[in-house]
Amino acid sequence: MKELFGSPGKLSGLMLRLGQCLLAAASVGSMLSAHNFYNSTAFCYLIASMGLQVLWSFGLACLDLHALRTKRNLQNPVLVSLFVFGDWVTAFLSLSGASSAAGVTVLYARDLNTSYCKLQPDLSCSRFQISVALAFISWFLLAISCHTMLWLLAAL
Amino acid sequence: MKELFGSPGKLSGLMLRLGQCLLAAASVGSMLSAHNFYNSTAFCYLIASMGLQVLWSFGLACLDLHALRTKRNLQNPVLVSLFVFGDWVTAFLSLSGASSAAGVTVLYARDLNTSYCKLQPDLSCSRFQISVALAFISWFLLAISCHTMLWLLAAL
Numbered sequence: 001m002k003e004l005f006g007s008p009g010k011l012s013g014l015m016l017r018l019g020q021c022l023l024a025a026a027s028v029g030s031m032l033s034a035h036n037f038y039n040s041t042a043f044c045y046l047i048a049s050m051g052l053q054v055l056w057s058f059g060l061a062c063l064d065l066h067a068l069r070t071k072r073n074l075q076n077p078v079l080v081s082l083f084v085f086g087d088w089v090t091a092f093l094s095l096s097g098a099s100s101a102a103g104v105t106v107l108y109a110r111d112l113n114t115s116y117c118k119l120q121p122d123l124s125c126s127r128f129q130i131s132v133a134l135a136f137i138s139w140f141l142l143a144i145s146c147h148t149m150l151w152l153l154a155a156l
Numbered sequence: 157m158k159e160l161f162g163s164p165g166k167l168s169g170l171m172l173r174l175g176q177c178l179l180a181a182a183s184v185g186s187m188l189s190a191h192n193f194y195n196s197t198a199f200c201y202l203i204a205s206m207g208l209q210v211l212w213s214f215g216l217a218c219l220d221l222h223a224l225r226t227k228r229n230l231q232n233p234v235l236v237s238l239f240v241f242g243d244w245v246t247a248f249l250s251l252s253g254a255s256s257a258a259g260v261t262v263l264y265a266r267d268l269n270t271s272y273c274k275l276q277p278d279l280s281c282s283r284f285q286i287s288v289a290l291a292f293i294s295w296f297l298l299a300i301s302c303h304t305m306l307w308l309l310a311a312l
Contacts, residue, residue, distance in 0.1 A: 039267055040259075040263055040267050041259075041262045041263070041266065041267055042258075042259035042260075042262065042263065045259075092251070095248070095251060095252060095255070096251060096252075096255040097255075099251070099252040099253075099255035099256045099259070100255045100256055100258055100259030100262075101259060102198075102256055102259075103196075103197075103198035103201075103255070103256030103257060103258075103259040103260045104198075104259045104260060104263050106197045106198065106256075107196055107197070107198065107260050107263065110197065111195055111196050111197055150306070154310045
């Protein structure tokens, strides 16, 4: 049984999954609390991709917790292959969601007009920025999991 | 010597690299030919990331051609590790560039106003869309290379 940081069924793995889940949930919460977020497809896509990440990371956190309590070994080829596939699909969607929302946020905050956010009081620019930043941090934690899972799969 | 599709030093690898290089160059060309693209940071970022992909893929295409002519074997662990690292960094930048530009393009074409692109004749919306589509196809070809390189590295 490999002892990589963030391995499934380990405390580090559980912490990583909880971090991903909480940050993605905070990103969704921040976006949902902003006015008129639904006017941009990119922001709706960010919510969808982060929502999927919340579900995936929460599910795996529960599995890690169960494995820690019952001292089960989750490192078998079928399970790790499933984790690799799920992690990579989720990471791809999260990165594209965070990037597209970042593109729109930078457009609002800097490109259209330096005072566009102030001129449009119904646009909660600071919440968009917080949401995007949280999404990128959450994606970064997911990327660590992706890396660990791939290494585990290669070693099994 | 493994015979995976898109392996370095193979004809399929050369074709894949040429495809990536040409599509990325076409994406940059389409964006540069659009008026006022520089007003959006996301479009400038797309040009930078696609420019990097052109350089990387062109360099590897030349290396593949050289290996095909001299019948050299490029599949040694140091070289393949370098290819994996370069491919993954370039793929990450390409995906984020294409996604952020896609977010802004969809905002212009659909979200702000259904006729926003028509109201702003200095915005070349169709060229933005073509550029983004080409960037995604180029990224998809790069993702195939990433996958092949990772498999090769695991098998070496």
